[in-house]
Amino acid sequence: xxxxxxxxxxxxxxxxxxxxxxxxxxxxxxxxxxxxxxxxxxxxxxxxxxxxxxxxxxxxxxxxxxxxxxxxxxxxxxxxxxxxxxxxxxxxxxxxxxxxxxxxxxxxxxxxxxxxxxxxxxxxxxxxxxxxxxxxxxxxxxxxxxxxxxxxxxxxxxxxxxxxxxxxxxxxxxxxxxxxxxxxxxxxxxxxxxxxxxxxxxxxxxxxxxxxxxxxxxxxxxxxxxxxxxxxxxxxxxxxxxxxxxxxxxxxxxxxxxxxxxxxxxxxxxxxxxxxxxxxxxxxxxxxxxxxxxxxxxxxxxxxxxxxxxxxxxxxxxxxxxxxxxxxxxxxxxxxxxxxxxxxxxxxxxxxxxxxxxxxxxxxxxxxxxxxxxxxxxxxxxxxxxxxxxxxxx
Amino acid sequence: xxxxxxxxxxxxxxxxxxxxxxxxxxxxxxxxxxxxxxxxxxxxxxxxxxxxxxxxxxxxxxxxxxxxxxxxxxxxxxxxxxxxxxxxxxxxxxxxxxxxxxxxxxxxxxxxxxxxxxxxxxxxxxxxxxxxxxxxxxxxxxxxxxxxxxxxxxxxxxxxxxxxxxxxxxxxxxxxxxxxxxxxxxxxxxxxxxxxxxxxxxxxxxxxxxxxxxxxxxxxxxxxxxxxxxxxxxxxxxxxxxxxxxxxxxxxxxxxxxxxxxxxxxxxxxxxxxxxxxxxxxxxxxxxxxxxxxxxxxxxxxxxxxxxxxxxxxxxxxxxxxxxxxxxxxxxxxxxxxxxxxxxxxxxxxxxxxxxxxxxxxxxxxxxxxxxxxxxxxxxxxxxxxxxxxxxxx
Numbered sequence: 001x002x003x004x005x006x007x008x009x010x011x012x013x014x015x016x017x018x019x020x021x022x023x024x025x026x027x028x029x030x031x032x033x034x035x036x037x038x039x040x041x042x043x044x045x046x047x048x049x050x051x052x053x054x055x056x057x058x059x060x061x062x063x064x065x066x067x068x069x070x071x072x073x074x075x076x077x078x079x080x081x082x083x084x085x086x087x088x089x090x091x092x093x094x095x096x097x098x099x100x101x102x103x104x105x106x107x108x109x110x111x112x113x114x115x116x117x118x119x120x121x122x123x124x125x126x127x128x129x130x131x132x133x134x135x136x137x138x139x140x141x142x143x144x145x146x147x148x149x150x151x152x153x154x155x156x157x158x159x160x161x162x163x164x165x166x167x168x169x170x171x172x173x174x175x176x177x178x179x180x181x182x183x184x185x186x187x188x189x190x191x192x193x194x195x196x197x198x199x200x201x202x203x204x205x206x207x208x209x210x211x212x213x214x215x216x217x218x219x220x221x222x223x224x225x226x227x228x229x230x231x232x233x234x235x236x237x238x239x240x241x242x243x244x245x246x247x248x249x250x251x252x253x254x255x256x257x258x259x260x261x262x263x264x265x266x267x268x269x270x271x272x273x274x275x276x277x278x279x280x281x282x283x284x285x286x287x288x289x290x291x292x293x294x295x296x297x298x299x300x301x302x303x304x305x306x307x308x309x310x311x312x313x314x315x316x317x318x319x320x321x322x323x324x325x326x327x328x329x330x331x332x333x334x335x336x337x338x339x340x341x342x343x344x345x346x347x348x349x350x351x352x353x354x355x356x357x358x359x360x361x362x363x364x365x366x367x368x369x370x371x372x373x374x375x376x377x378x379x380x381x382x383x384x385x386x387x388x389x390x391x392x393x394x
Numbered sequence: 395x396x397x398x399x400x401x402x403x404x405x406x407x408x409x410x411x412x413x414x415x416x417x418x419x420x421x422x423x424x425x426x427x428x429x430x431x432x433x434x435x436x437x438x439x440x441x442x443x444x445x446x447x448x449x450x451x452x453x454x455x456x457x458x459x460x461x462x463x464x465x466x467x468x469x470x471x472x473x474x475x476x477x478x479x480x481x482x483x484x485x486x487x488x489x490x491x492x493x494x495x496x497x498x499x500x501x502x503x504x505x506x507x508x509x510x511x512x513x514x515x516x517x518x519x520x521x522x523x524x525x526x527x528x529x530x531x532x533x534x535x536x537x538x539x540x541x542x543x544x545x546x547x548x549x550x551x552x553x554x555x556x557x558x559x560x561x562x563x564x565x566x567x568x569x570x571x572x573x574x575x576x577x578x579x580x581x582x583x584x585x586x587x588x589x590x591x592x593x594x595x596x597x598x599x600x601x602x603x604x605x606x607x608x609x610x611x612x613x614x615x616x617x618x619x620x621x622x623x624x625x626x627x628x629x630x631x632x633x634x635x636x637x638x639x640x641x642x643x644x645x646x647x648x649x650x651x652x653x654x655x656x657x658x659x660x661x662x663x664x665x666x667x668x669x670x671x672x673x674x675x676x677x678x679x680x681x682x683x684x685x686x687x688x689x690x691x692x693x694x695x696x697x698x699x700x701x702x703x704x705x706x707x708x709x710x711x712x713x714x715x716x717x718x719x720x721x722x723x724x725x726x727x728x729x730x731x732x733x734x735x736x737x738x739x740x741x742x743x744x745x746x747x748x749x750x751x752x753x754x755x756x757x758x759x760x761x762x763x764x765x766x767x768x769x770x771x772x773x774x775x776x777x778x779x780x781x782x783x784x785x786x787x788x
Contacts, residue, residue: 104453105451107496107504121508
């Protein structure tokens, strides 16, 4: 089965609707400011109140420089000093991967911080959201994010995850905590949730308001290749004997035991949750439903395990019949949660709709959340986490 | 006082000896391989057994593309597909910041991982060192690196440090640990030591061999601006009333108390060390000698507190007369440690020599280490840490 992370950019590229645009025709509002994702001290890129991006780069000998953002390329214009500048159309609120194009070379913008997405480290930009308070760095107690190295025998390689421990973890040294396993999307990696996802700040803010139970969050990499096997294309879950993907095997047999051995966890199914976005949602729903002795809480952010299909699901055959007995699922699953942004491109809305129809037909209870006016990007997923985490471990 | 981090690149730029070179004339040895600092799956840049770098980038419409590395720019040549490729001269072993130049635009190489140095996030490359084993990721118990956020009242801003806790820290929950405060150089930040510095892996390897006492390492940012004051140019330590730099005040009044409150430290001078590289060495020697009630172990990697002066130091007046009474210094300081690479550019060798002459004149004991065949870069500093850490807290 093929599964691809569709950013707004790549979705438009795939459907062939990429535009080569001139810099906006109407004069933009001149209240541009450097963005929160700029490198220290860098004046560009900037964003204005219309959510337009102004990019600028010195390239005195270049013939053509473009800003490539939000599925569109914008020609920049050169001034007498050789500095190229231009403005985009208004973009959706939230986080966008982007790049510059200089005489045909696709390169990161040296003005921006770099993030891992679209299968590369490259530029990213934050378009301020009206509700940005919920993931802002505030004067509340903060947890820490730890880089945890571990050796995987299944892949015969060193792997890394990031582990959020809540503010009281190092003080309250006899307390044990429930765990949320939180996965990125296709073309992303274990850095996504704690950097552009702001998972740590979202939980710090929720815990400070007593809206969420203090919990550990484990953010690992959703790709794994079994030793001796050829690496699969990114996004193609690799299935070994018994239909278990390599990542599922790493998660169940290595990551969870490693976390339970190294952190003060409540190591039982009632205190374990898994959530993921896009490809990570697909993986989450498959892995949790295959392992209900391990997990009792499940969330799919912008994705379900029937992706990319949009046709009606037959519960008798789908995913080995795991949804056949709806009453049994309801008994075992404490929280089944699905979310989607209202501006997400196809096939996400239709694919998630088909999955919901199946759940409803089977009488399986689930929580449904729509993120208003957001696309297939990190603002949707930050909101998903903010909505989902308070329901856990109650 | 002005203090600048002189990378090999900027040293050559400053002294005006920047070269615009053609791709090497003699044919390179054709054993090029992708480097350890490449982005996942990227085939370029590559390095060969002569320590030459081959860079490659697609830029079909460009007129001129250069690789800018090691203080020299190399013209790349274009093939029929629009891909530009070229090879550098042999480079020193170790870690180098570099960039690409596309028709005059200075941009990161999209094939490399990105590092903070030279006051920017940009490309870096590892030229394999003969002794790379001591900082390799090995099958030994690993500590974790934690991202610790804290609010600084002095600067009225949120700051961040990275904290290495040794392998047994979370298991041995009644044990307390000594602390090494470890600083980066000019134009670098709190990410340097745990990423390109490999401080965590160096300590994991030393601790596994019982060559170093398990310790906590705190890596903070050596820049601070007091609230209400104008930001100083990078590298210029800001001095407030009483001659205390803003960073010194943050270190003594905020970072150390925060670490002692949040980690299981041995919170006394005998169990506290500070070390730094280049600008961080200057800061370390000043801060520790001003605060011998706080620290008893001091190390300067490629730098001393008389930088950039190379003239004889008068202990009666230098740094407020802190070295006047050599016997008193010997009594208070457990380890005074200085290191330098044999290929470092001026003024480092002469400046460090003048400082050592002063120590010797005063009868102050210190350990001297020369890193053979290394420049003013991270291989020197990794070796410094590997040599210095075993002497601590004995």
